[in-house]
Amino acid sequence: MRIRTLTKMALLTAAALILGYLDSLIPLVPSVPGIKLGLSNLVLLYAVFYMRPHETVLLMLLKVGLSSLLFGNAVGGLYALAGGVLSVTGMLLLKRIPNVSPIPVSTAGGILHIVGQCAVGCVLISYGPVLFYAPWLFLCGTVTGILLGVCARATFYGIERYERRRGA
């Protein structure tokens, strides 16, 4: 891995961890556990659009591993890993469509993240609470996915404009 890529990965991992921690401090619906804004997915979205697929997967694994080590536990890490693997796979596949914008990619990522978490929930708990819980998660995952996609589109537009100006 080149030094430039390594530095970028380190910076993005740190950003994802900080955003993930901020996320845990903002309970969207206090009575429903696990409903978050998913701010750290902005970093993953950046990786999906501007880095290689294997670097994106590595970033997701680093984010999941370190955040469960620092702020969570092994069970929480399992949920995050399943959600992360499914959402990154889906986002990378959607990114292959030419000229796709971050909004559908982020929306699909948010929904697939919940699908992964619900699958782990069905295995670890039982389908009973998951069936009650999942509709809230899907609703939240879709809304936050769209919002993050809009934020990412604005951010990427700014980055591309900056790069163009720097290159000119």
Added chain:
Amino acid sequence: MERTTGTRRKLNWLLTAAAILFAALLVVLCLLLRPKTGAPDRFVIHFADGETLEIPAWETKTIVIRDGRIVDSATGEGDENVIRIENGRAWMEQANCPHHECMRQGALTAETVRSRPLGTWIVCAPHKVYIEFAGGGQ
């Protein structure tokens, strides 16, 4: 061939709509598959190893669970949850899980099961301890 802005916009709208539709279908599926219960009359505590403990809803009891086993008193060590059952209500009184989300889920009562987001359940996912308000229909 480069796509025009209009086609590109349409494609992105279609993809977003497809994702939303997929989520909506999953929500409908969850709502259809939800188990139908009779009038809830007992609390069932599910432990990490799959064992369960049934307690009639009218009993008054405090249950301390540490590392998946019932113990006499809370010490704050290990994976600990304190469940209180009183007059047809059950709630997670204390837990030393990372974010205490189970304590914020409120009480399970015959009145609240319809309005609670988690329905008939209180879930402590990190400690794998769950309380279910079960009815005669199950």
